Amino acid sequence: MDTQSRHGLSGLYANVQPKAEVWKVLPAIQGFPAVASVTPSGGAPDRYCSISVGLLDTATVDVGLFLGDSKIGKVDPCTVGSRAADAAVSTLREKAGA
Template sequence: MGVQVTGQREDLAQVGPACAWSNHDTGGAVGVSYALTTHVGLSDVYANTQPKSALWKELPAVQGFPVVAHAGIKGSAIPADFCQASVGLSDSISIDVSLTLGESKRETADACGLVSQIVDMTVTTLRAKAGS
């Protein structure tokens, strides 16, 4: 069973539906977007995001789905408080989960280390909604 929270829809017309949750007091934020309209899945992330990313690492699969973490742009500093993970749900569908650490976690936590937990919660919620 997934975590129940309220968020704000911020759909991306070229990509698909998206939601964002943020805590304005701490600066922490989570975003989830679904790449449904491009029909290219995780291969697009490898082809277009990997070459430009300052940080790129394959993470352990989450519930059987491949995951890569990425942040920043090559040639610039890697942001310590932000990480995005892309998850291949099928050959044609992927999701992006982004995390910006809040003030209390910026000096003590690794955003890319924590983003896998949010990916796991997201996949659990999607599976519950799909009935599998």
């Protein structure tokens, strides 16, 4: 979870989006805004995706996902990453009692 920068998704829009090879605004994850991105330093877009979910204006939960060799070219890593981010948000909500 990104709490150091205190910029939430707005920091990603300012700092990551301009250099991203992939940038997708995703449907909300459990009511929270989300984006998928891949930067040149992150990995190949057919193998890797980073999902960021804006939990607060000042905090995100970030999930990075690399596909296994057998899945490359068969599934979109951002789709799989989005499901993993949804599971992470569920876990956080359960732990918070929400």
